[in-house]
Amino acid sequence: AQKITQTQPGMFVQEKEAVTLDCTYDTSDQSYGLFWYKQPSSGEMIFLIYQGSYDEQNATEGRYSLNFQKARKSANLVISASQLGDSAMYFCAMREPLNDYKLSFGAGTTVTVRA
Amino acid sequence: DARVTQTPRHKVTEMGQEVTMRCQPILGHNTVFWYRQTMMQGLELLAYFRNRAPLDDSGMPKDRFSAEMPDATLATLKIQPSEPRDSAVYFCASGQGGYSNQPQHFGDGTRLSIL
Numbered sequence: 001a002q003k004i005t006q007t008q009p010g011m012f013v014q015e016k017e018a019v020t021l022d023c024t025y026d027t028s029d030q031s032y033g034l035f036w037y038k039q040p041s042s043g044e045m046i047f048l049i050y051q052g053s054y055d056e057q058n059a060t061e062g063r064y065s066l067n068f069q070k071a072r073k074s075a076n077l078v079i080s081a082s083q084l085g086d087s088a089m090y091f092c093a094m095r096e097p098l099n100d101y102k103l104s105f106g107a108g109t110t111v112t113v114r115a
Numbered sequence: 116d117a118r119v120t121q122t123p124r125h126k127v128t129e130m131g132q133e134v135t136m137r138c139q140p141i142l143g144h145n146t147v148f149w150y151r152q153t154m155m156q157g158l159e160l161l162a163y164f165r166n167r168a169p170l171d172d173s174g175m176p177k178d179r180f181s182a183e184m185p186d187a188t189l190a191t192l193k194i195q196p197s198e199p200r201d202s203a204v205y206f207c208a209s210g211q212g213g214y215s216n217q218p219q220h221f222g223d224g225t226r227l228s229i230l
Contacts, residue, residue: 033214033216033217035218043204043223044221044222044223045206045208045221045224046221047219047220047221050216050218091158100171101146101212102160102163103148103219105157105158107157108157
């Protein structure tokens with residue numbers, strides 16, 4: 001069964017606008033971690049933001065925020081004030097004890113920011 | 116900032132040749148992962164180590180791939196003999212095992228082309 005589902009293969013967003021990338025997950029663990037990574041065209045994988053399953057507040061890191069809805073098992077990434085440099089592939093991932101804390105990745109969403 | 120270092124960044128070789136990829140994890144990280152990324156399969160976990168011990172290499176073709184960690188500062192992934200279908204980007208990542216709140220940090224990857 002797919003642990004991480006990203007349903008948007010590609011998205012376009014206008015510069016300076018916000019964009020929301022969807023991520024749903026499946027786990028029976030109570031304690032788990034959710035992560036977002038960015039992969040620009042240069043290829044490196046960059047860690048962006050983390051949300052713990054017990055965190056009551058949504059995580060924020062600069063222009064990135066995570067809209068965590070635990071009951072719905074969703075962890076959407078919001079990028080505010082998009083910049084051209086935000087054009088990249090974005091991966092949602094999860095670590096859980098039942099999976100020996102390995103990262104399970106979604107298929108990714110490609111974001112293209114238009115000037 | 117501490118970084119995971121991978122060498123080489125690019126490798127082009129002919130089918131049948133041995134390929135060795137190296138990874139220096141972030142100092143203090145006790146878990147090292149090897150991933151392969153292709154357009155068709157996305158990110159696949161090949162193998163991982165904790166405290167230098169191999170924990171899972173079920174994602175790796177055993178007949179031609181081998182992964183080792185001769186010391187805490189070096190992990191290697193070897194392909195012998197290489198085949199065109201091994202062409203991919205290979206990532207090494209390191210992190211703290213046993214915690215769901217710790218991200219994995221990725222190296223820049225090795226772009227491998229087998230002709």
